[in-house]
Amino acid sequence: xxxxxxxxxxxxxxxxxxxxxxxxxxxxxxxxxxxxxxxxxxxxxxxxxxxxxxxxxxxxxxxxxxxxxxxxxxxxxxxxxxxxxxxxxxxxxxxxxxxxxxxxxxxxxxxxxxxxxxxxxxxxxxxxxxxxxxxxxxxxxxxxxxxxxxxxxxxxxxxxxxxxxxxxxxxxxxxxxxxxxxxxxxxxxxxxxxxxxxxxxxxxxxxxxxxxxxxxxxxxxxxxxxxxxxxxxxxxxxxxxxxxxxxxxxxxxxxxxxxxxxxxxxxxxxxxxxxxxxxxxxxxxxxxxxxxxxxxxxx
Amino acid sequence: xxxxxxxxxxxxxxxxxxxxxxxxxxxxxxxxxxxxxxxxxxxxxxxxxxxxxxxxxxxxxxxxxxxxxxxxxxxxxxxxxxxxxxxxxxxxxxxxxxxxxxxxxxxxxxxxxxxxxxxxxxxxxxxxxxxxxxxxxxxxxxxxxxxxxxxxxxxxxxxxxxxxxxxxxxxxxxxxxxxxxxxxxxxxxxxxxxxxxxxxxxxxxxxxxxxxxxxxxxxxxxxxxxxxxxxxxxxxxxxxxxxxxxxxxxxxxxxxxxxxxxxxxxxxxxxxxxxxxxx
Numbered sequence: 001x002x003x004x005x006x007x008x009x010x011x012x013x014x015x016x017x018x019x020x021x022x023x024x025x026x027x028x029x030x031x032x033x034x035x036x037x038x039x040x041x042x043x044x045x046x047x048x049x050x051x052x053x054x055x056x057x058x059x060x061x062x063x064x065x066x067x068x069x070x071x072x073x074x075x076x077x078x079x080x081x082x083x084x085x086x087x088x089x090x091x092x093x094x095x096x097x098x099x100x101x102x103x104x105x106x107x108x109x110x111x112x113x114x115x116x117x118x119x120x121x122x123x124x125x126x127x128x129x130x131x132x133x134x135x136x137x138x139x140x141x142x143x144x145x146x147x148x149x150x151x152x153x154x155x156x157x158x159x160x161x162x163x164x165x166x167x168x169x170x171x172x173x174x175x176x177x178x179x180x181x182x183x184x185x186x187x188x189x190x191x192x193x194x195x196x197x198x199x200x201x202x203x204x205x206x207x208x209x210x211x212x213x214x215x216x217x218x219x220x221x222x223x224x225x226x227x228x229x230x231x232x233x234x235x236x237x238x239x240x241x242x243x244x245x246x247x248x249x250x251x252x253x254x255x256x257x258x259x260x261x262x263x264x265x266x267x268x269x270x271x272x273x274x275x276x277x278x279x280x281x282x283x284x285x286x287x288x289x290x291x292x293x294x295x296x297x298x299x
Numbered sequence: 300x301x302x303x304x305x306x307x308x309x310x311x312x313x314x315x316x317x318x319x320x321x322x323x324x325x326x327x328x329x330x331x332x333x334x335x336x337x338x339x340x341x342x343x344x345x346x347x348x349x350x351x352x353x354x355x356x357x358x359x360x361x362x363x364x365x366x367x368x369x370x371x372x373x374x375x376x377x378x379x380x381x382x383x384x385x386x387x388x389x390x391x392x393x394x395x396x397x398x399x400x401x402x403x404x405x406x407x408x409x410x411x412x413x414x415x416x417x418x419x420x421x422x423x424x425x426x427x428x429x430x431x432x433x434x435x436x437x438x439x440x441x442x443x444x445x446x447x448x449x450x451x452x453x454x455x456x457x458x459x460x461x462x463x464x465x466x467x468x469x470x471x472x473x474x475x476x477x478x479x480x481x482x483x484x485x486x487x488x489x490x491x492x493x494x495x496x497x498x499x500x501x502x503x504x505x506x507x508x509x510x511x512x513x514x515x516x517x518x519x520x521x522x523x524x525x526x527x528x529x530x531x532x533x534x535x536x537x538x539x540x541x542x543x544x545x546x547x548x549x550x551x552x553x554x555x556x557x558x559x560x561x562x563x564x565x566x567x568x569x570x571x572x573x574x575x576x577x578x
Contacts, residue, residue, distance in 0.1 A: 006401045010481040014396035018389040025449040029426035109564050116556045118510040120528040121549045139347040182572045231419040234512045272422040
């Protein structure tokens with residue numbers, strides 16, 4: 001028996017193909033990016049080793065006027081918006097839906113639909129919704145007699161950032177709702193019975209039973225929302241490509257344009273490496289910071 | 300039990316709130332479908348919100364065949380399908396070897412793959428671009444299939460490992476006693492047993508590969524090979540004045556996903572949940 005399941009050749013046949021692909025196209029490129037970030041290189045001329053100079057320039061000197069720091073702030077702003085607007089909406093929906101509402105399954109299915117729509121469709125669609133002369137949003141505002149509220153949403157510096165972020169928040173409410181909903185459905189019914197016998201109100205029950213019990217999935221949602229915000233690319237790339245700058249630029253669009261439009265391979269790689277470090281940092285901090293019900297049980 | 304529990308909620312208000320939220324989530328998409336049947340004149344002012352005056356199927360003809368969205372749709376379908384098959388097979392093999400076979404480095408290999416769950420793919424963009432250029436794979440279907448497969452591996456392995464570990468050991472032992480070799484155990488006994496995991500991860504991989512934009516926009520320049528996400532994005536500049544067809548193209552990109560979802564909604568929802576629990 002042990003011979004069959006300890007067959008070294010078979011193990012190699014099963015593991016090596018995936019491992020080689022993963023090392024070549026996943027792991028090794030990360031190391032390469034780290035090395036590139038130490039170079040002054042345009043991809044054509046010979047590269048020059050400049051150490052951490054790109055990082056220094058990125059955060060302090062900003063020779064190329066990209067305002068990378070501002071782009072980081074934009075993603076942090078998106079992270080805050082996701083955690084404090086998107087997740088609470090999703091949580092309220094999940095709490096009420098999971099406790100039984102007429103049409104529970106229908107609503108659950110409908111709210112999830114935007115998640116399936118490709119980001120390029122969402123992006124182009126919202127470009128048209130925000131279009132200043134005939135876009136859906138301004139048309140509705142005009143019809144409601146709120147013409148003074150209309151804007152050129154994506155080009156005015158005051159509204160551009162929030163206008164890019166609204167579709168992101170909008171699209172993924174259903175996603176987070178579904179995760180929370182599934183978690184709530186996993187809570188044993190007798191806990192609710194006990195709470196009811198004790199005369200607890202729905203809101204009390206939600207805060208003392210449901211939310212603590214689904215805290216592990218809430219933690220997952222927070223981590224997803226924050227990391228997703230930090231590396232956000234698609235909708236910004238499609239809708240504004242970072243313009244007006246720096247109001248709507250994010251690190252990933254700056255990285256993209258540094259590499260592919262300006263041929264600044266080293267500089268762009270420094271941005272990429274920063275994003276890796278930033279994501280790992282936030283991942284570890286959030287893992288430590290958010291104590292869930294499970295953690296308390298263990299300690 | 301839940302009905303009495305809810306009696307304190309004013310039900311009508313609750314339903315109204317859910318309906319309003321459904322409108323917020325779906326009206327933009329309904330508007331997209333309406334606009335796809337309209338003339339430029341309607342879209343640019345005369346009839347922005349309502350039903351089209353006349354259902355112009357010609358917009359779809361233009362989008363699918365003149366702007367060649369049909370081609371891009373098939374490209375996306377091909378790339379994602381191949382990605383799903385390769386990544387499912389590779390991940391199942393790794394998961395089987397790690398979860399069911401006896402060797403020393405299995406946990407090291409697993410941890411190594413799991414690192415991929417946390418690292419943003421952005422950092423691989425330039426090196427992978429150069430690698431594809433060097434190997435002349437740039438501007439071929441493989442330029443997307445290979446990176447998509449690799450990005451799918453960590454999540455897929457993560458989900459499949461759980462399934463493999465949950466299987467009882469007697470089955471494989473019995474089949475070995477009956478004279479199966481290890482490959483037969485894997486392909487004939489184990490693979491059919493983890494079918495639910497394969498379906499779940501396939502849906503997850505399909506969704507993320509179908510919607511991917513950054514790689515798709517960078518690794519393929521040839522419009523004939525471009526994915527539908529890239530085609531939609533370039534439509535807005537290439538056919539900037541053809542609003543109706545542009546909306547039609549967006550509906551073509553969206554509708555199949557929604558139809559598949561409505562048929563498989565339970566399975567899709569399961570796969571999303573499985574994909575998230577990895578965090």
